[in-house]
Amino acid sequence: MHQLLDVLASGVHDTKNQLFCAEAHIAETEKKHGIDLSEARYAIEAAAQRLSRTLTAYHLLRDGASLAVVPTLAEDLCSEIAIDQQKHLARAGIVLEVKCEVRDAWPLDRDLIADVLNNAVQNAGRHARSKIMLHAWNDDTCLHFRVEDDGSGFADLATRGTGLLVAERIARLHQRQGKHGSLTLSNNGTLGGAVFELCLP
Amino acid sequence: MAEVDYSKKRFLVVDDQPMARESLRAIAQTVGAFAVDFAPGYQDAIFKIRNNTPDIILCDYMLGDGRSGQQLLEELRRFDLLPDETIFMMVTGEQSYEQVVAAVELVPDDYIIKPFSPDKLLLRLDRVAAKKKFFASFYREKRKQEYEKALAILAENKGSEAGRAYRFETLRQEAEVHMAAGNVEQAETAYRNILEKYEFPWARAGVAKSLRQQNRLTEAREEIEKVVAGTPHYFDAADIKANICMAQGEHEEAQKVLDAVAKKTPRNYQRKRLLAEAAELNGDVETARKTLADVVANDTMPGAVSIEDQLNLARTHVGAGDLISAEKVLLLMRESEVMNMQLAQQGSFSALLALASPAKGKPKFTGLRPALLETPLPTNVRIDVMHAALNINDNELADRQTKQLMSGDEAKKVFGTVRKLYALHSRENDFREIQRQVALQRIHHEET
Numbered sequence: 159m160h161q162l163l164d165v166l167a168s169g170v171h172d173t174k175n176q177l178f179c180a181e182a183h184i185a186e187t188e189k190k191h192g193i194d195l196s197e198a199r200y201a202i203e204a205a206a207q208r209l210s211r212t213l214t215a216y217h218l219l220r221d222g223a224s225l226a227v228v229p230t231l232a233e234d235l236c237s238e239i240a241i242d243q244q245k246h247l248a249r250a251g252i253v254l255e256v257k258c259e260v261r262d263a264w265p266l267d268r269d270l271i272a273d274v275l276n277n278a279v280q281n282a283g284r285h286a287r288s289k290i291m292l293h294a295w296n297d298d299t300c301l302h303f304r305v306e307d308d309g310s311g312f313a314d315l316a317t318r319g320t321g322l323l324v325a326e327r328i329a330r331l332h333q334r335q336g337k338h339g340s341l342t343l344s345n346n347g348t349l350g351g352a353v354f355e356l357c358l359p
Numbered sequence: 360m361a362e363v364d365y366s367k368k369r370f371l372v373v374d375d376q377p378m379a380r381e382s383l384r385a386i387a388q389t390v391g392a393f394a395v396d397f398a399p400g401y402q403d404a405i406f407k408i409r410n411n412t413p414d415i416i417l418c419d420y421m422l423g424d425g426r427s428g429q430q431l432l433e434e435l436r437r438f439d440l441l442p443d444e445t446i447f448m449m450v451t452g453e454q455s456y457e458q459v460v461a462a463v464e465l466v467p468d469d470y471i472i473k474p475f476s477p478d479k480l481l482l483r484l485d486r487v488a489a490k491k492k493f494f495a496s497f498y499r500e501k502r503k504q505e506y507e508k509a510l511a512i513l514a515e516n517k518g519s520e521a522g523r524a525y526r527f528e529t530l531r532q533e534a535e536v537h538m539a540a541g542n543v544e545q546a547e548t549a550y551r552n553i554l555e556k557y558e559f560p561w562a563r564a565g566v567a568k569s570l571r572q573q574n575r576l577t578e579a580r581e582e583i584e585k586v587v588a589g590t591p592h593y594f595d596a597a598d599i600k601a602n603i604c605m606a607q608g609e610h611e612e613a614q615k616v617l618d619a620v621a622k623k624t625p626r627n628y629q630r631k632r633l634l635a636e637a638a639e640l641n642g643d644v645e646t647a648r649k650t651l652a653d654v655v656a657n658d659t660m661p662g663a664v665s666i667e668d669q670l671n672l673a674r675t676h677v678g679a680g681d682l683i684s685a686e687k688v689l690l691l692m693r694e695s696e697v698m699n700m701q702l703a704q705q706g707s708f709s710a711l712l713a714l715a716s717p718a719k720g721k722p723k724f725t726g727l728r729p730a731l732l733e734t735p736l737p738t739n740v741r742i743d744v745m746h747a748a749l750n751i752n753d754n755e756l757a758d759r760q761t762k763q764l765m766s767g768d769e770a771k772k773v774f775g776t777v778r779k780l781y782a783l784h785s786r787e788n789d790f791r792e793i794q795r796q797v798a799l800q801r802i803h804h805e806e807t
Contacts, residue, residue: 167455174452178474185389185477185621199476206474210454226457227557229527234486241478261523265557269457269472286507334557 166216177206186238200246204280211273215320218327225267225331232260232294232301239292243279252286254279259295266301266332266358272296274325278305278354285309289349293356299337304347305354311345312352318343325356334359362485365391371413372397373404373431374450375423383417383450390475390484401426405660407673408440418467420451425626429456431464434660437629443498446487448480462593464561497532506540527553534565543572560590564599571603579603587616594620598630601637608771610641615706618646628658635671640776644679651675666696666704673711674743685715698705703740706731710740710747721751732759739768742776749784758793765797 181202206282217223236258244254275292282290286307293304318326325341332339337359347353371394374380384395396413398404402423408416419429428782435441449456449470460466468487471480491498497516500509513533517521522529525785534549550565563586570579580603586596592793599622604613617634624630631654638646651672655664669692676685689712700708709727712720724747731744732755741760760780764773781790 167453170454173451174473175376178452179378179382181474181476186385189389197662201473210472213454224458226461227559228461230458231524233488233524234482238479241476241482242662261520263527265527265559267461269454322545331569351645 163216163220166213170213173209174206177202196245197249200242203242206274207276211277211321211324214270214273214328215324218324218331220279223331225270225328227265227267227332229263230266230268230271231263232296232303235268235275236292236294238272239275239279241277243283247279247283247290250283251288252283253289253345255289255291257291257293259293259300262296263356264296264301265334267328270328271303271356271358274328274356275303275305277321277325282307282309282352282354284354285311291349297358299335303356303358306347306349307351308349308353311350312343315343315345329356329358332358363488365481365484366393367561368392368394368414369411370395371404371407371416373400373416373428374419374424375400375421376419379419380570383419386475386477386480387415387417391483400424402659404431405434405440408435412440412442412445414444415446415448417448417450420449420453420456420470422593428467429459429463430624430627432467433629436465438660438662443494443502446484446491448483448487458590458592460561461693463595464564468520490525490528493521494528494532496500501532501539502571504539506536509536517665527556529711530556532563538565538569538572543569547573560586560596562591564593564596567599567603571599571606574606576603576607576771580607580644594624594627598633601633604771605637605640606769608774610637610775613637614641614643614646623779626657628654628663632668632671635675639671639675639678640772642775642779644675644805647675648672648679648681648713666692666700670704670707670711671739671744673715674707674739677714677746682715685711685788690719702727702730702734703736706736707738707743710743713747714743714750717751720747724751728753728756732756736763736766738762738764738773742773742780745777746780749780749786754786756790758789761790761793762797766796 181199184198188195214223236256240254240256247254279290279292282305286309288308290305290307295302306325322341322343329339329341339356339358342357344353345351369395370387372380372383372387372395374383380397380399384397387395396407401424404418408552420428422431432447441447446468449467450473451470452473454472456470460470469483487686497509497512500512510533513529516525516529523696530549530553534546534553535795537546537549547566547569550562550569553559553562554566563582564665567579567583567586570582583596583603586593587600590596597616601613601617604610604616606628614634614637615704617630617637621627621630621634631650635647635650635654638650651668655668655672669688673688676682676688689708697708706727709720709724713724714720736744741764745757745760748760761777764770764777778790781787
C-alpha cells in the first residue's frame with residue numbers, strides 16, 4: 159500500500175521537475191523576446207497543481223494524511239492566489255478582487271490551503287459573470303477565507319464532488335485548542351452568487 | 360515591483376541535475392539576478408559558501424549521493440557558515456518536504472514547490488527580505504552574544520504592530536536565545552508559550568531539550584516520546600530522545616533509536632557520533648568502533664573531525680582490546696595538535712596511550728597526575744583517567760574520579776561503564792563502597 163503511494167509520489171515529483179524546466183524555459187523566452195506567454199505557464203502550473211491535488215486526494219481519502227503546519231501570513235497566501243489566477247481570469251473578462259484584513263501569522267498548512275483556495279477560485283471562474291472576490295479576515299478564534307462570485311450559485315448545495323470533499327477534509331484536519339476547521343457552501347453572497355467559506359481555528 | 364534590487368545580489372544555485380540547475384538560473388535571471396553561480400553538489404556548495412558567502416541561495420532538496428538540501432543547511436549552521444542575513448530558499452518538487460519543514464527546528468528561510476513562476480519566487484524572496492530587515496538589529500546582537508539586548512529587541516518586536524506578522528518567529532527566537540544563553544528554565548517557558556498557541560513538534564522537542572538540560576529526565580522523556588510518536592520523520596527528535604535515554608542509563612534503547620534513524624541518513628556524521636557514543640555505553644564496542652572509524656574517514660568537512668573524535672575512536676579500540684589500533688590512532692595525531700591540547704584532552708590522550716602502550720604513555724600520564732587529581736574534568740576524561748589509573752594500580756587517582764562521576768549529573772549515564780571497569784580489576788567491593796559514600800554524602804547534603 160505504502161509502496162504504491164511512494165511510486166506515485168516519486169512519479170509526480172519527477173513530472174513536476176520536468177514541468178518546472180518547461181516553465182523556466184518559457185519564462186526565459188518571454189524575457190528574451192519581450193512577449194507574454196503567461197497562458198502557457200498557467201497551463202503548466204495548472205497541470206502540476208492537478209497532479210499534486212490528485213496525490214493529496216489519494217492520501218487523504220485512503221490513509222488520512224497529516225498536515226504540515228507552519229506559521230503563515232494570510233496576506234501572502236492571498237497575494238500568491240492573485241499571482242496564480244488574476245491574469246488568467248482577466249482574459250475571460252473576470253476580475254479577481256482580493257481583500258485581506260489579517261495581521262497575525264496563523265498556523266496552517268500553507269501549501270494545502272493555497273491549493274484549496276486556488277481550486278475554489280478556479281471553480282468560481284467557471285461560473286462567474288465578471289467578478290470573484292477572495293476575502294480573508296479573522297476573529298479571536300478563527301481565520302476565515304471566503305471566495306464568492308457573481309454567477310448563478312451552486313445548483314445543489316448537498317452534493318459535493320471530490321474537490322470539495324478534499325477541501326472539507328483538509329479544513330477539518332486543521333485543529334487547534336480542541337476546535338477543528340470547517341467548510342461552508344452557500345448561495346446569494348454579497349456578489350449574488352456562490353459562496354465558499356473556510357474557517358480555520 | 361520588487362522591493363529589493365536583485366541585480367546587485369549574488370545568487371548561488373545548488374542542484375545536482377544540470378537541467379534543473381539551468382532552469383533555476385533562468386528563473387533567477389528573470390527576477391533580475393545578474394550574478395548567478397552554480398554548485399552541482401553538497402561539497403561544492405560548502406566550498407563556495409565558505410569562500411564567498413552569497414546573498415541568496417536557491418537549493419534543491421535532493422542533492423544526490425545520499426545528501427539533501429536540509430542536511431546542507433544543517434551543516435552550514437553547524438559550522439557557522441550561514442549568516443542570518445543570507446537568504447536560504449529550499450526548492451523542491453517533493454511535497455513531502457512540507458512535512459520536514461513543519462516538524463524540524465532548523466528550517467530554511469522559506470521553501471518553494473516546483474513548478475513556480477518568476478513572480479512567485481519574487482514574492483517569496485521579497486517576503487524573506489522584509490523579515491530579515493525586521494529582525495536585522497536582533498541578528499546583530501545575537502551574533503555578538505549580547506543575549507540580554509537581543510531579548511530586549513524581541514520583547515519590543517512582540518508588542519509592535521509590524522511584529523504581528525512574525526509572532527511565531529519572535530517566540531521561537533526568544534526560546535533559542537534563552538537556550539543559547541543557558542537560561543534553560545526560561546527556554547522551557549518560552550517553548551511552552553508557543554505550544555499554548557499551537558502544537559508545533561519542534562516546540563515540544565524544545566521543551567524536552569530544556570528539561571533534559573535541567574536534568575528532569577523522566578519529564579523530558581515523556582515530552583520527547585510524544586514528538587517521536589507524532590512525527591516519526593523528525594529525525595532530530597530521535598537524537599534528542601537518544602540523548603535523554605543515555606542520561607537515564609537506557610543505553611540499549613538509545614542505540615536502537617539512533618541505529619534506525621542513522622540508516623535513513625547515512626551521511627549525517629553528527630548522528631553517527633551520537634550512535635557511537637550510545638553503542639559504546641551499551642557495551643557494543645564493535646558498532647562504536649565501526650561507526651567512529653566511518654566518521655573519522657568520511658566526515659570530509661574541513662575541521663569536522665575533531666581531537667575528541669580521534670580520542671573517542673582510540674577509546675573504542677581500547678574497549679575492544681585492540682591496543683595496536685588504539686596506539687596507531689593516538690600516535691598518528693599531529694604533534695601540533697597534541698602540543699596544543701588543553702588539560703582535559705591531554706588527560707584523555709595520555710590515559711588512553713598509557714592503556715594502549717604503557718611504555719609510551721605512562722610517563723606523560725604520571726606526570727599529569729597532580730593536575731588530574733585536583734582539576735574538574737569532563738565525564739569522558741574522568742573515565743579515561745580512572746581506567747588508566749586502575750590499570751597501574753593507582754587506586755587513589757581512580758577512586759577520586761569515580762567518586763566525582765558517581766556524584767555528578769551523569770552518574771546514571773556512566774554507571775554501567777564504571778562498574779564494569781572496577782569488576783575487570785576485581786574491585787567490585789571498592790566500587791560499592793564508593794557508591795555508599797556518595798549516597799551518604801548526598802543524604803548528609805540534603806539534611807543540612
